[in-house]
Amino acid sequence: MPAPTPRSTAVALLDKVLGEGRLLSELSAPLSRLAAPDRARALRLASDTLRGMDRADRLLSRQLRKTPQLHVMNILRLGTVELCTGGDAHGVVDELVSLVGTHPRYKRLRGLVNAILRQMAGDAGKPWKDLRIPRLPGWLRDPLVSAWGNGAVSAMEKAQFSGAPVDLTLKPDEDPSKWADRLGATVLPSGSLRLANPGQISALPGYSEGAWWVQDAAAALPARTLAPKAGERVLDLCAAPGGKTLQLAAAGAIVTALDISEKRMERVRENLARTNLSAEIVVGDGLRYQGGPFDAILVDAPCSATGTIRRHPDLPYAKDGSEFGALIALQTQMLDHALTLLAPGGRLIFCTCSLLPDEGEVQVEQALARHNGLRTDASALDLPGIDPGWKTEEGGLRLRPDYWPELGGMDGFYIAVLRQD
Numbered sequence: 505m506p507a508p509t510p511r512s513t514a515v516a517l518l519d520k521v522l523g524e525g526r527l528l529s530e531l532s533a534p535l536s537r538l539a540a541p542d543r544a545r546a547l548r549l550a551s552d553t554l555r556g557m558d559r560a561d562r563l564l565s566r567q568l569r570k571t572p573q574l575h576v577m578n579i580l581r582l583g584t585v586e587l588c589t590g591g592d593a594h595g596v597v598d599e600l601v602s603l604v605g606t607h608p609r610y611k612r613l614r615g616l617v618n619a620i621l622r623q624m625a626g627d628a629g630k631p632w633k634d635l636r637i638p639r640l641p642g643w644l645r646d647p648l649v650s651a652w653g654n655g656a657v658s659a660m661e662k663a664q665f666s667g668a669p670v671d672l673t674l675k676p677d678e679d680p681s682k683w684a685d686r687l688g689a690t691v692l693p694s695g696s697l698r699l700a701n702p703g704q705i706s707a708l709p710g711y712s713e714g715a716w717w718v719q720d721a722a723a724a725l726p727a728r729t730l731a732p733k734a735g736e737r738v739l740d741l742c743a744a745p746g747g748k749t750l751q752l753a754a755a756g757a758i759v760t761a762l763d764i765s766e767k768r769m770e771r772v773r774e775n776l777a778r779t780n781l782s783a784e785i786v787v788g789d790g791l792r793y794q795g796g797p798f799d800a801i802l803v804d805a806p807c808s809a810t811g812t813i814r815r816h817p818d819l820p821y822a823k824d825g826s827e828f829g830a831l832i833a834l835q836t837q838m839l840d841h842a843l844t845l846l847a848p849g850g851r852l853i854f855c856t857c858s859l860l861p862d863e864g865e866v867q868v869e870q871a872l873a874r875h876n877g878l879r880t881d882a883s884a885l886d887l888p889g890i891d892p893g894w895k896t897e898e899g900g901l902r903l904r905p906d907y908w909p910e911l912g913g914m915d916g917f918y919i920a921v922l923r924q925d
């Protein structure tokens with residue numbers, strides 16, 4: 505077998521996402537045989553192909569009399585996306601034709617792959633830019649249209665097709681404008697920095713001394729609404745990989761960071777070490793945890809992650825919505841259990857990186873109905889960069905990828921600050 509390349513690895517990743525429902529974040533094995541820059545390139549090629557797949561399939565359906573096996577289709581998809589977005593025709597076609605030739609089952613299709621990709625490099629690829637913005641698959645599009653309407657979902661799809669910039673959260677004592685200059689970044693209305701051309705993150709100024717960490721601007725807002733004070737006891741109930749733990753610890757809170765995943769918790773330890781911050785680390789099931797009481801609790805509950813599709817274009821294809829019910833039930837249990845760990849007068853932030861109201865607005869409406877004396881504190885949401893129009897009826901905050909379109913969007917999130925009288 506020839507040595508793997510970024511393109512052949514990207515095709516292997518696509519085969520796993522589209523054939524086995526695996527998430528790219530779980531697929532370290534195919535990537536492990538590449539050097540770091542090639543790994544990044546393979547991931548970028550696979551992600552770009554998934555983002556553009558709806559368009560690629562439309563163009564390919566005009567050339568194909570019948571859909572070939574998934575592996576060959578993925579080679580054609582990757583080639584089509586590359587060729588239609590400025591890829592070098594020679595390099596792309598030659599490598600992908602050789603790739604199909606390495607497989608005994610598919611090598612007879614070399615001629616077909618060669619002919620189709622050459623057509624894509626020519627006239628067949630020209631309509632690319634005029635094709636509609638790729639749509640989400642029906643299992644996700646339908647509930648989103650019911651919740652937000654077709655126009656809003658189209659705007660979200662536009663944001664998802666554009667991908668996501670890289671945002672940074674600075675330690676509170678760092679000067680945003682100084683770091684914006686050093687990093688060639690812009691300061692967002694909420695205080696996060698947005699990088700124009702990130703390149704290799706670990707090579708950027710401030711990385712090794714831990715002046716900042718990567719965190720989407722929307723993901724930085726839950727800890728800001730919690731507004732931790734120095735010396736407060738704060739529980740981060742679903743902490744890994746730790747972006748919000750870092751914010752809480754950097755504000756001087758005494759943080760307990762808990763997560764069920766030992767592997768993901770390793771990332772929290774690494775992030776704390778790099779930023780020279782500290783937190784008590786607990787690996788365990790948040791539903792059984794009995795510490796506290798805490799002045800404030802952050803419940804960043806496991807969810808469908810549908811708000812992060814700009815950065816995870818594999819999600820709509822690896823998932824099918826069958827996990828929604830179990831996730832919603834787990835969120836309800838988490839929220840109820842967390843309330844038992846809260847000190848009198850304390851505050852609980854419930855948030856999810858989901859676009860589905862069942863994992864946000866509805867969760868909080870139902871919690872308010874279940875618990876006497878529980879209320880939302882909408883005034884805690886009055887923070888720089890938050891548009892009052894994003895507040896919701898029950899007193900929470902809805903963030904969507906189509907917000908801040910002129911700045912490059914944000915992840916989808918739901919956040920509510922709850923207080924128990």
Ligand SMILES: C[S@@+](CC[C@H](N)C(=O)[O-])C[C@H]1O[C@@H](n2cnc3c(N)ncnc32)[C@H](O)[C@@H]1O
Nearest residue numbers: 742743744745746747748763764765789790804
């Ligand atoms: C949305 S992520 C948290 C992201 C994190 N707060 C951050 O900002 O980096 C949800 C986390 O919940 C964890 N989780 C899932 N079930 C859990 C449980 N029963 N108890 C504690 N953590 C759990 C997952 O391992 C995952 O790391």
